[in-house]
Amino acid sequence: MAVFSSTDSYIVSDELALAVNACVTLQKPLLLKGEPGTGKTRLAEELASALGAPLLQWQIKSTTKAQQGLYEYDAVSRLRDSQLGSDKVHDIANYIRPGKLWQAFTSDTRPVLLIDEIDKADIEFPNDLLHELDQMAFHVYETGEQIKAMQRPIVIITSNNEKELPDAFLRRCFFHYIRFPDEAMLRDIVNVHFPAIQSRLLTTALEVFFDVRETPNLKKKPSTSELLDWLKLLLAEDMSAEQLRDSQQKGGLMPMFGALLKHEQDIEMVEKLAFMSRRQGR
Structure with missing residues (x-):
């Protein structure tokens, strides 16, 4: 039963x-x-x-x-x-x-x-x-x-x-x-903790989050609990989806990156890849 x-x-x-x-x-x-x-x-x-x-x-x-x-x-x-x-x-x-x-x-x-x-x-x-x-x-x-x-x-x-x-x-x-949750399950988890979060902000945040997790050779991939911490900070700063996307497109680190990245080499790796993406015009 x-x-x-x-x-x-x-x-x-x-x-x-x-x-x-x-x-x-x-x-x-x-x-x-x-x-x-x-x-x-x-x-x-x-x-x-x-x-x-x-x-x-x-x-x-x-x-x-x-x-x-x-x-x-x-x-x-x-x-x-x-x-x-x-x-x-x-x-x-x-x-x-x-x-x-x-x-x-x-x-x-x-x-x-x-x-x-x-x-x-x-x-x-x-x-x-x-x-x-x-x-x-x-x-x-x-x-x-x-x-x-x-x-x-x-x-x-x-x-x-x-x-x-x-x-x-x-x-x-x-x-x-x-197993690590897929995007649909992560949405359900986030909505339990932050039921009022705007859908566009969540969509953009999850894109950034999965991009970070897929970065090769990370010493520590960000976890579900770290995603929730990061979203809490974004909401506290009243961050919009547009502001978050702009920061990503400019080739820098995401806002409040210390909630997701916990090792110096991971920060350098993500920053380097973001810079290369910007130079390639993506």
């Missing part, structure tokens, strides 16, 4: 909606890959909102260890309390800090668990979570407890493809690659 689709505030492709619903049906983690800024994190937020479910977000960093998602034992606090003569030290459970997986497993309501940017961690991180994500259970060695999911959480895992993930991990996931 379908549980998720586009909403008034968030547009998804039919393929992505099917992937989300398949993940819910199969009770398998959904692994999302795609360019940064394509809405992978936002999807988990919108899914939780659509289901009326709590959202637990585990933001992965280069120093994150899998154990932190289960629990952490605060030995430092226990030592300090021991030195102070606190009665708390007699119960080691007082020093066990549940992680996001523990919280998800013991939630009264089936939650959405977001494991965000899993590829930032070291290569062993996904493998260290294989058993827990497969069995939805783990052992707390310090207390002897067995923590088992009362109901399987909906797990969304995002990756920016910075590292390859192990095959054994991939086998346990339902995979979806978020």
Whole structure:
């Protein structure tokens, strides 16, 4: 049964909606890959909102260890309390800090668990979570407890493809690659955020945006979120379609280019190509 689709505030492709619903049906983690800024994190937020479910977000960093998602034992606090003569030290459970997986497993309501940017961690991180994500259970060695999911959480895992993930991990996931939206879908996304935008301005802005994305050898192509930032600035400056087109035809950089281009070499590349186009009389 379908549980998720586009909403008034968030547009998804039919393929992505099917992937989300398949993940819910199969009770398998959904692994999302795609360019940064394509809405992978936002999807988990919108899914939780659509289901009326709590959202637990585990933001992965280069120093994150899998154990932190289960629990952490605060030995430092226990030592300090021991030195102070606190009665708390007699119960080691007082020093066990549940992680996001523990919280998800013991939630009264089936939650959405977001494991965000899993590829930032070291290569062993996904493998260290294989058993827990497969069995939805783990052992707390310090207390002897067995923590088992009362109901399987909906797990969304995002990756920016910075590292390859192990095959054994991939086998346990339902995979979806978020392709970059085409012009029609981008129009729908923009109209959700800026319903009053003039059609001519949007048409011209999208032409400029796709021209930039198609520039060869860009270090970083502008994303959907950067397009929205750029349009917000154009609207704040009351930029017209004619002004935007004039700036393009004069062979310079587009207004507010810092919202789209984030590397010096990309700025130089776009500026050079714009200058060459102007000299060729295009």
